[in-house]
Amino acid sequence: MTPNQKKNIAILSISLASGGAEKVISLLLKELRNDYNVTLVLFHKVLHFPVPDGVNVVTMSDKSPDRPFYKKFIDLIYFIFIYHRFIRKHSIEISISFLAFPNFINGVIASFNKNVKTIISERGFPSDNVTSKLSFYISKIFYPILYNKCDKLFSNSVYINNDLKENFGIKIPMEVIYNPIELPSKAITSEKLNTNSSKLKLITAGTVNKRKNQIMVVRAINESKLKYDFSILGDGDLVPFLKEQITKLNLEDQVTLKGKVKNVNSYLIDSECFVLSSFTEGFPNALIEAMAIGLPCISTNCLSGPLELLNDNEPIDLKDGDFYIGKYGLLVNNDDHVGLSKALAYYHTNPSERERFSRLSLERAKAYELTTIYSKFNHFIKS
Numbered sequence: 001m002t003p004n005q006k007k008n009i010a011i012l013s014i015s016l017a018s019g020g021a022e023k024v025i026s027l028l029l030k031e032l033r034n035d036y037n038v039t040l041v042l043f044h045k046v047l048h049f050p051v052p053d054g055v056n057v058v059t060m061s062d063k064s065p066d067r068p069f070y071k072k073f074i075d076l077i078y079f080i081f082i083y084h085r086f087i088r089k090h091s092i093e094i095s096i097s098f099l100a101f102p103n104f105i106n107g108v109i110a111s112f113n114k115n116v117k118t119i120i121s122e123r124g125f126p127s128d129n130v131t132s133k134l135s136f137y138i139s140k141i142f143y144p145i146l147y148n149k150c151d152k153l154f155s156n157s158v159y160i161n162n163d164l165k166e167n168f169g170i171k172i173p174m175e176v177i178y179n180p181i182e183l184p185s186k187a188i189t190s191e192k193l194n195t196n197s198s199k200l201k202l203i204t205a206g207t208v209n210k211r212k213n214q215i216m217v218v219r220a221i222n223e224s225k226l227k228y229d230f231s232i233l234g235d236g237d238l239v240p241f242l243k244e245q246i247t248k249l250n251l252e253d254q255v256t257l258k259g260k261v262k263n264v265n266s267y268l269i270d271s272e273c274f275v276l277s278s279f280t281e282g283f284p285n286a287l288i289e290a291m292a293i294g295l296p297c298i299s300t301n302c303l304s305g306p307l308e309l310l311n312d313n314e315p316i317d318l319k320d321g322d323f324y325i326g327k328y329g330l331l332v333n334n335d336d337h338v339g340l341s342k343a344l345a346y347y348h349t350n351p352s353e354r355e356r357f358s359r360l361s362l363e364r365a366k367a368y369e370l371t372t373i374y375s376k377f378n379h380f381i382k383s
Contacts, residue, residue: 009096010095011029013041094116095116100143106150119152119380121153154377179283188294188295199228206234216335233267268293272295277340278300292368296329298329298347300331300334310329330343
């Protein structure tokens, strides 16, 4: 290979559906195509995010990704043969996979083809990602066997890497590479937040489910004597429950379910505070994207991501029923609606703090800009 010849690289994923890992792939492809001959290999042809020009796309199945778990496991055997053949035919030199099943395939490839550098990426907190006893046992068995066959691993949180090491026996080199973002063309003018508000405009974005725990914010608003205008962006199986609770608590004039929206940034830029109420995260894209808009933020101190984003990962002493003023935002304990109510009141009654943390959010977001993160990612690939 001549010095200027690009290496052949494959990115392996289940799909490019509307998830956090898929968004990261879509962003990284924009930069990877400049340095490598890139092929995106998908289990299923679901393309929610754009694929940049110059990236080849290969789909291994025309079946729907919404299949029972046991069928997905059977599909995995088929995908191993297809991907192994693809690697050999196209002289792939580097194979990078995202999420568990693609990582398993990369582990098998690493076992049989020593000419390919295999890099895997864990995107969620592994101990909290098991959805059943079967998936738990599969993870406990196959993570140490197949992950350890690969050359190296990267995740988006120090806590994910620690969990893999301590609870799943992962011994290969691991690094943390945070999720990249593209800084928006428009952001909040921080000074505009330094005004008194009769109703503080709150917003959150994400799938409406138990893990995201949006009901915590509703209960915090109900706890408060102050008035809010809270918008919930997203859809999910807990929408009927949320609607019922909003009506039961007589909060129809303060809480609105917006459903799925196309231009999230237009809603963020019209708000005054972002709230993340999750029980657990891999790395909260919604939080860093809200910070990039310039919103002052409040988050649960869940694993993983919020402490890293809002307090440089420095440990905090956070009591139930209270909140912590971090370097870049406010933190509360998981499912602590009383503490959240106090944190909301802090922003509501201190417009100068809203302005200060808006500026801090904008500053913090710059560290996660795409070209900065890609530079670290590319160095990780080459090292």
